[in-house]
Amino acid sequence: MLARLAATATVAAALVLPVAVAVPxxxxxxxxxxxxxxxxxxxxxxxxxxxxxxxxxxxxxxxxxxxxxxxxxxxxxxxxxxxxxxxxxxxxxxxxxxxxxxxxxxxxxxxxxxxxxxxxxxxxxxxxxxxxxxxxxxxxxxxxxxxxxxxxxxxxxxxxxxxxxxxxxxxxxxxxxxxxxxxxxxxxxxxxxxxxxxxxxxxxxxxNIENLAVLGGPLFPALPLQGTTVFIAYALAGLRATDPGVDVNSYLSARGEEVLAQVGELCYEQAAAAVGATSIGALFSRQVDEPLLRALREMLAxxxxxxxxxxxxxxxxxxxxxxxxxxxxxxxxxxxxxxxxxxxxxxxxxxxxxxxxxxxxxxxxxxxxxx
The missing domain is CATH 3.40.50.1820 (Alpha/Beta hydrolase fold, catalytic domain)
Structure with missing residues (x-):
């Protein structure tokens, strides 16, 4: 009887006290x-x-x-x-x-x-x-x-x-x-x-990038700048990974999803060569609205x-x-x-x-x- 109680207690302890290395x-x-x-x-x-x-x-x-x-x-x-x-x-x-x-x-x-x-x-x-x-x-x-x-x-x-x-x-x-x-x-x-x-x-x-985010959408104007599409894709990919409360995917076009997948695996020089010709507008399927704008303001400001x-x-x-x-x-x-x-x-x-x-x-x- 005592042996069974000891075994039960050991199992219970194992269930409530997980091994330290397993704790995220x-x-x-x-x-x-x-x-x-x-x-x-x-x-x-x-x-x-x-x-x-x-x-x-x-x-x-x-x-x-x-x-x-x-x-x-x-x-x-x-x-x-x-x-x-x-x-x-x-x-x-x-x-x-x-x-x-x-x-x-x-x-x-x-x-x-x-x-x-x-x-x-x-x-x-x-x-x-x-x-x-x-x-x-x-x-x-x-x-x-x-x-x-x-x-x-x-x-x-x-x-x-x-x-x-x-x-x-x-x-x-x-x-x-x-x-x-x-x-x-x-x-x-x-x-x-x-x-x-x-x-x-x-x-x-x-x-002041957060003040430009309101323009985000399929009609985002072309910018005479370097690397902007890659930087926007990096920010969106990071936000998607760290804030599941914002449905980043719902704003992305099919091309946008492809770009975010690519930049998640490429360092900057390779990412710029792979997706640099893609416009910012091509990343989006619809205009950004308050949930995404609020999250971007918190990140970028x-x-x-x-x-x-x-x-x-x-x-x-x-x-x-x-x-x-x-x-x-x-x-x-x-x-x-x-x-x-x-x-x-x-x-x-x-x-x-x-x-x-x-x-x-x-x-x-x-x-x-x-x-």
Missing amino acids: VAMQPVTPGTVTATRPLPPEHLIPGSASGTAITYRTLGPHDRPALSTGAVFVPPGEPPPGGWPVISWAHGAVGIADSCAPTVSGRIGGPYLGRWLAQGYAIVATDYVGLGTDGLHPYLDGRSEAFAVIDVVRAARAVEPDLSDRWVALGQSQGGQAVMVAATLAESHAPELDHRGTVALGVPS IPIRGYEQPLFLGQGLFDTVVPAPLTFALAKDLTAAGQRFTFRVYPQGHLETMLASEHEAHEFARNVLVR
Whole structure:
């Protein structure tokens, strides 16, 4: 009898206490910034001039502020750290794709000579892949809050791996990463008060896109821009995967469904070659309405208040990916909201602005990190 009771109790316990590894990440207790795995990066993936490079998997918050995992990397310059440790640059990359193979820590395309020159200034570099790039689920492209949390939490994670890192940090982002660091700037103090966030450099920021979403539909006008169809498809694919309450498929044409399937497997260059000739209007079967518009606003909108630390905003006048008028509108809104920031324009295109702004961005970072 006792044996039968013991066996029954064992079975019951097994039914109510599932094995820990079987619990989905979204249901587990989460401390953002907790490191769950590390691995050394191969030499060919290191930022030029780095003394070491480590890939990390860490806990953060994904869409709708739900617990999620992200991957990223931490790079340390050579030599002895200064008193207080190496100040940190948290790098947020531009669009690479939404498939796991596109993650910079997988492809090795983490920053190259550009970040190498930041490293040479005496900074440790931490670089998030963002949620869903190299971790479970599809990457929610241009979901500002999840990108922002990944940018902040990778600093926490990197400091757990490399004890010689300071708590002083600056966020640096370009294109998609420009959106990520601007949202991160408004969340940094409340989300990670133990860190000393000193400022933000945001370049080629895709802003005010949510204000164009109302035009979404079969009659969407042709735009003289680069990559727009791919970027729209990435955003729709990510939204479809992370917000089942919005029936994204109901807005898609047959061609739109094909494109979303393609871009879910291709990194940016391949996706642009495969679907770049497809118009935005061809993605849709009907005009977008409030459910989708509301979800896009929540994903895409960049705050115009809440910038407690210095902000450097850079824009190319000849940018055909993120057109200058959208950034001028952002600058106007920030000014009207009473935000103080540095705004610089350059007679350059999208990627070229990242290089053209380099000297001023370095000077900005030096000034905010020594105050």
